[in-house]
Structure formats: structure tokens, C-alpha cells
Amino acid sequence: MSMVSIREARKIYDGGFEALKGVDLTIEQGEILALLGPNGAGKTTLISAICGITQPTSGTIEVGGHDVVRDYRAARRLIGLVPQEINLEPFEKVFNTVRFSRGLFGLPRNDALIEQVLRKLSLWDKRDTPVRALSGGMKRRVLIAKALSHEPRVLFLDEPTAGVDVELRRDMWEIVEELRRDGVTIILTTHYIEEAEAIADRIGVINKGQILLVEDKASLMARMGRKELRIELDDPIETLPEALSSFALTIEDEGRHLVYVYDTGAQRTGIARLMTALGEQGIVVRDVSTAQSSLEEIFVGLVADQQEGAA
Numbered sequence: 001m002s003m004v005s006i007r008e009a010r011k012i013y014d015g016g017f018e019a020l021k022g023v024d025l026t027i028e029q030g031e032i033l034a035l036l037g038p039n040g041a042g043k044t045t046l047i048s049a050i051c052g053i054t055q056p057t058s059g060t061i062e063v064g065g066h067d068v069v070r071d072y073r074a075a076r077r078l079i080g081l082v083p084q085e086i087n088l089e090p091f092e093k094v095f096n097t098v099r100f101s102r103g104l105f106g107l108p109r110n111d112a113l114i115e116q117v118l119r120k121l122s123l124w125d126k127r128d129t130p131v132r133a134l135s136g137g138m139k140r141r142v143l144i145a146k147a148l149s150h151e152p153r154v155l156f157l158d159e160p161t162a163g164v165d166v167e168l169r170r171d172m173w174e175i176v177e178e179l180r181r182d183g184v185t186i187i188l189t190t191h192y193i194e195e196a197e198a199i200a201d202r203i204g205v206i207n208k209g210q211i212l213l214v215e216d217k218a219s220l221m222a223r224m225g226r227k228e229l230r231i232e233l234d235d236p237i238e239t240l241p242e243a244l245s246s247f248a249l250t251i252e253d254e255g256r257h258l259v260y261v262y263d264t265g266a267q268r269t270g271i272a273r274l275m276t277a278l279g280e281q282g283i284v285v286r287d288v289s290t291a292q293s294s295l296e297e298i299f300v301g302l303v304a305d306q307q308e309g310a311a
């Protein structure tokens, strides 16, 4: 079942800037989607439009089947939003601030549920601590607790681990994974590609207000990921023998290395054939190593392609 459905969403800000240029996107129930994009790509605008904070200029957005403009309350009720900026009441105690958030949705008090949320986020010990006395990472957890206080079915995390240390980042990833196990649909924006690689099921890439692609992470890596085999030679060669011309080989380091690029998704890599052919040509291999393109390289390549296309 699709949880979020966006059709032809455009957003033109008052000054005339078009931040979303007709976005189509469907997010399935229970999945983790990471939205990647450079600064100013439109990620926050898109999330704000889904959450009903900003109105799309045209197009439709539905959450759980409810139109976010016409049926705002019903849609918003399903959504938990963890904003990029920390906007907490400094003197309020942790428990109270989370309880208050639930009240804002007009839901009856449920202290057992708030306790459960605080325990899940390792905040129970801090329940009576005023927010201002918490570390930055703990404040981020409070933001998540507030967003979960009304039992949302979709959680938006806008840069959840910006400025957070490595250890806390990993804790956050675990929290996200646990929420998914509870059936919560999660959409996160991030600048840390490693983060998307670690936790997302699908990756969406957005740039200049357009979705460049949305694809299953594993298939994206297999489709666009290329592997490189670096072959170190005993004796440098100047040119490739004719018998090797059918292989995608380049000569590097003044003939000391051959680099063979192959497709990770392909049935046969051709490496065995290449090694045999090298032997037949009397080319002695000293060492080999492989490198795989990361999601980061794929992402940088995609965005650069669009930049060139626009130029």
C-alpha cells in the first residue's frame, strides 16, 4: 500500500523561485526512503509540502489517502516530523515537552505511551531534566520523541544526524531500524551518503527541484556501480597488444598498470578470460586489486550530469 503519493507537485515561492518542478513520488508503507540532494535541491520544501507546512502551488499530495491540503488534519495526524533545526522549550522537562506535543494533536493523555517512547530513545533517565541541560545529541532524541508522541505512521527526519558524532549517528540508525520494525514508514533527508547506504531501502535523488531517480538501493548500486580491476605489471607496456583490444582496458602509470572496468551486475565479469589472454601475450602480472564505485560516486555523477545538461 502506498503511504505517500505525490503527483506533479510544484512549488513557486513568493519571490518567483521554483523550488519544486513537478515532483512525482510514491512511498510505500513500511519502507525507508532516503532523499539525497545537494544544498538547495528542494528536500526541505518537499517535506514541508507533504507535512502541510507549505502549500504546493499545484499538484496533489496524499498521505494515507488523505489530501494534505483539503484534508489537512487527517493527513497531519498520520505524520511525525523531526525538523532540521532544534526548536525546543529550554526550561521544559523532557517528559512534559513530549507529553505536550501529543496534546497538540488533540489526543488524550497517555503517560504509558510517552514512557515507552522515552525508553525506546534512551531518554527515560532524563525525563525530569530540563531540555536546556541536555547535550545536542540528546536534544535530537527529544525531537524524535516529540514527533512520535502522537503515534504517527509516517516519520520524516530532516537531516537527523547533522552535526552528530559517529557513535550517536549509529544509535540513530538503530532507532530508525526499530521504528521500521514497528511498521513506521520513514523518509529521511541526508547529506551523508553513507547514511543512505546504511539504512535506506530506496534512494531518491533530487536536484534543482526535480527527482532525478528513485530506485531500490541494491538495484541502483548494481546498475550504476562499476568495479575496477587494477592490474600491476612486472614490466611496463607501451601499447596494448591487438589480442587484448576486445577488453575494456586502459593503460595507466606509464604502462605499469592496466585498469579493467567491468559491470557488477553482469553474469560474467570476463576476468578469467582476461587473465588467460594476458598470460598468452607473455604479460606477467605482479598484483591485482579491485575498487567498487560507492553510492557517493554514483550520486555525484548523477548531479554533475544534470548540471552539465542544464549548462
Ligand SMILES: Nc1ncnc2c1ncn2[C@@H]1O[C@H](COP(=O)(O)OP(=O)(O)OP(=O)(O)O)[C@@H](O)[C@H]1O
Residues within 6 Å of the ligand: 013, 014, 015, 017, 019, 037, 038, 039, 040, 041, 042, 043, 044, 045, 046
Ligand atoms: N520561503 C522561501 N522563499 C523563497 N525561496 C525559498 C524559501 N524556502 C526555500 N527557498 C529556496 O528554495 C530552494 C530549495 O530549498 P530547500 O530548503 O527546500 O532545499 P534543501 O534541499 O532542503 O537544502 P539543504 O540541503 O540546504 O537543507 C533553495 O534555493 C531555497 O533558497
